[in-house]
Amino acid sequence: xxxIKDYRCNxxxxxxxxxxxxxxxxxxxxECGGQTTSIISGTSFTLPGSDSAGFPSAHAKWAKRRQQxxxxxxxxxxxxxxxxxx
Numbered sequence: 001x002x003x004i005k006d007y008r009c010n011x012x013x014x015x016x017x018x019x020x021x022x023x024x025x026x027x028x029x030x031e032c033g034g035q036t037t038s039i040i041s042g043t044s045f046t047l048p049g050s051d052s053a054g055f056p057s058a059h060a061k062w063a064k065r066r067q068q069x070x071x072x073x074x075x076x077x078x079x080x081x082x083x084x085x086x
Contacts, residue, residue: 007036015039 006017007026011034018027026036073079 006039006041008039009034009036011035017041 002019002021004017004019008015009029012032014029014031029036
């Protein structure tokens with residue numbers, strides 16, 4: 001079975017992807033002909049609902065709680081550094 005794999009040249013640093021079988025040797029660099037090493041590249045997927053306003057992220061929930069706490073502390077006369085401004 002053939003899969004797409006990413007490779008980086010050990011000599012010039014050129015990065016490319018190629019379609020190879022599981023037991024095929026590492027290809028030579030397309031730019032300089034040097035030896036290459038297989039690398040793991042970043043993925044490009046998103047989880048369902050992660051980019052929708054209907055599903056707030058953990059950061060959004062934290063920011064909302066923080067804003068609420070700051071309003072409560074301001075009403076009590078407490079500064080952001082936890083000191084009383086009374």
